[in-house]
Amino acid sequence: MAINWFKYSAPTTFYGLAGKLIPWFGISAAILFAVGLYIGFFVAPIDYQQGEFYRIIFIHVPASIISMFLYLIMAGYAALGLIFNTRLSSMMATAIAPTGALFAFISLWTGALWGKPMWGAWWVWDARLTSELILLFLYLGYIALHASIDEPRRADRAAALLAIVGSVNVPIIYFSVKWWNTLHQGSTIKFSGTSMHVAMQQAMFITLVACWLYAIAVILARVRSIILERERHTKWITELPEVK
């Protein structure tokens, strides 16, 4: 059976598909969040060093991982849009940026909440923290550039180029920040235990999957809005039941 892989690369068909998928991703994200947070907060044992405070990792770690991956995925979509001129890829890149920025912010915020009781400071100029902050700046730059260009085509292409330049720079920035910190002083913060309790692992894994599902649901919803906005003059939009 020959499958037409490109069928859903057109906004017309993808709009309907995304609409059907959103409830599935949304509901499963909600269920997994409930399960993961229940295990994390009530089943997982207390850490012998960090006490109850460590439990914020069930939000913090998934948010950090996703914020980093989303930037690469966004740059990938942006590159596809720039190279093959596919409209949907650029729309996806635009839709991913706010979610990525949100996760980067959550990661910094929860990190600060954890850092205050554990390190005694809301903020430490640690390599990981600093590179996460710079990642947030890169997201904000992308969003700001896209927002300040009125013509959608130019906005897509200019922001795509910025995202690609940014993704090339991410490893350089990461290592420079790492060396910057280690050159100044030896790393004072290390993860205490390498072996985690099974319940902690499960809770973290489940919340990670839940965060991914949430991110996908939100991105699909946003891309639907972008499609509606960009294609509002076309016939198929005016014939949609929800638009009529």
Next chain:
Amino acid sequence: MFGLLLLVIRRDLMLAMRRRADVLTTLIFFVMVVSLFPLGVGPEMDMLRKMAPGVLWVAALLSSMLSLGRLFSADHLDGTLEQMMLAPQSLSMLVLGKMAAHWMVSGLPLVLMAPVLGIQFDMSAEALGILIVGLLLGTPILSMIGGIGAALTLGLRGGGVLLSLLVLPLCIPVLIFGTGAVEAVSTGLSVASHLSLLGALLVLALAFTPWVTAQALRISME
């Protein structure tokens, strides 16, 4: 090809010399920002000596942002840029020439001014030497990375602030290695590693940024 490069550099330098005030404003801004720091944090020499490389580098970063907006805007307004893009020669080479001229006008004066300001912060002669070498390697990178931002924001409203927002995060490695080299002098560590990394960044920027900037110009002008 190099004839073209020299031609563009000479043209941009001549244009800059006709409007000397622009060049001077950048330099005065640099001097002023650096002079504000002792007023802000207090005149203790020990602290100032420690801060000096960071202050000088950040000030150089900010003042090179100031003049970036002018990199393409004048040529864009009078239509020269369109003619340049129609020219049969490579646009990347033209862009490289403009970046080089921009560095000579807004980067080089800062490098020459830096030792004077460093003395105000009581930096040692050895640290000053490394600072200058670092700035010589680093400020061209700032002009080149800034070129990408300037091309992307060409003709946008509020372009100046947006430009800084886009370019500053990308300049962080240059800042880190530039200040790191000077710090290494005072702590007795090897300076060569930082300077080598700066040199590597310079080569990387030379290879890629003119081409990326040319693409950005094509996107902005179509």
